[in-house]
Amino acid sequence: MTMDSDATINDGYKERLEQVRACIEKRLDELLPESGNERDLVALAMRESTLAPGKRMRPILLMLTAEGLGHDGTWGLDLGCAVEMIHAASLVLDDMPCMDNASLRRGRPTVHLKFGEDIAILTAIALLSRAFGVIAAISDLAPTIRTQLVEVAANAVGMRGLVRGQFQDLRDGQQSRRPEEIAVTNNLKTGVLFGAIVDMAWLISSAEDSVRPMLQTFAMELGQAFQMYDDLRDTCPGSEKDQGKDVGKSTFVSLYGEDKVRQQLFVHLCNAELSLRQVFGDSGLIADYMRMVFKQAALTH
Numbered sequence: 001m002t003m004d005s006d007a008t009i010n011d012g013y014k015e016r017l018e019q020v021r022a023c024i025e026k027r028l029d030e031l032l033p034e035s036g037n038e039r040d041l042v043a044l045a046m047r048e049s050t051l052a053p054g055k056r057m058r059p060i061l062l063m064l065t066a067e068g069l070g071h072d073g074t075w076g077l078d079l080g081c082a083v084e085m086i087h088a089a090s091l092v093l094d095d096m097p098c099m100d101n102a103s104l105r106r107g108r109p110t111v112h113l114k115f116g117e118d119i120a121i122l123t124a125i126a127l128l129s130r131a132f133g134v135i136a137a138i139s140d141l142a143p144t145i146r147t148q149l150v151e152v153a154a155n156a157v158g159m160r161g162l163v164r165g166q167f168q169d170l171r172d173g174q175q176s177r178r179p180e181e182i183a184v185t186n187n188l189k190t191g192v193l194f195g196a197i198v199d200m201a202w203l204i205s206s207a208e209d210s211v212r213p214m215l216q217t218f219a220m221e222l223g224q225a226f227q228m229y230d231d232l233r234d235t236c237p238g239s240e241k242d243q244g245k246d247v248g249k250s251t252f253v254s255l256y257g258e259d260k261v262r263q264q265l266f267v268h269l270c271n272a273e274l275s276l277r278q279v280f281g282d283s284g285l286i287a288d289y290m291r292m293v294f295k296q297a298a299l300t301h
């Protein structure tokens with residue numbers, strides 16, 4: 001995989017990507033409607049935190065994977081939006097004073113700064129329950145599949161995923177950690193949600209059983225790469241979120257330095273692309289998309 005400009009990306013692919021992105025924005029807007037009451041601060045914060053300009057990487061990945069696996073319906077869109085709400089909830093909590101104490105997210109003041117900590121907590125809980133409600137309400141889907149989708153999402157949020165990853169990061173990240181420990185935490189914080197995304201895509205398509213573990217390998221490699229990218233951004237001025245939040249924390253960047261982390265990131269991306277090829281052959285919309293997202297990680301500053 002090369003991380004050069006997106007001049008290499010086929011125009012048809014770009015157009016498809018923009019269509020997917022536009023569908024996601026529209027559906028999120030529908031799923032989190034304005035309450036019509038300006039005092040309804042939780043509803044407002046749910047909308048603002050989720051609709052704020054994020055990359056939408058998770059719903060895009062879900063829709064592209066489902067499409068690549070042969071799904072031609074609309075289930076991927078609602079699932080993607082549900083995952084984006086879970087992700088938004090995790091960002092609201094992560095930014096709070098008891099965690100990262102951040103002031104900027106997606107280029108805007110964090111939810112607790114704008115609305116207060118009480119509203120931030122309620123917003124995260126409401127987004128999580130909305131996400132599960134959206135999954136459970138997907139119509140025309142076999143009940144056994146729907147139940148599995150709910151289980152996949154629940155595992156990704158709880159003690160097998162985001163919550164455990166965040167707990168490890170908050171408590172163990174203050175001491176020196178072995179590289180294997182950092183990798184486990186990064187997987188829980190970031191890789192497991194990507195794993196849930198590709199598993200959901202697999203569950204709603206009629207792809208063969210054999211591709212499921214390949215998709216998981218792809219997701220875990222992507223998760224490692226993406227958490228490295230996120231850690232590198234911590235020192236990048238001009239980002240859409242706070243810098244310097246990792247000072248004093250044990251991360252791959254503090255352990256190895258930025259240059260080595262960039263090299264490792266590249267290795268994880270190559271591994272991710274290998275797994276993608278095993279599943280999809282050479283037709284690489286997802287690989288193209290990954291290149292676009294990671295292009296910035298190659299920048300020196």
Ligand code: GRG
Pocket residue numbers: 053054055056057086087089090091093094106128157162163165166189190226227230
């Ligand atoms: C109950 C959902 C829930 C979570 C509780 C707070 C928490 C546990 C977990 C947070 C874990 C965390 C902050 C992981 C980092 C994930 C990450 C790399 C975020 C940045 O993602 P981007 O760059 O953000 O895709 P945008 O804004 O573009 O969507």
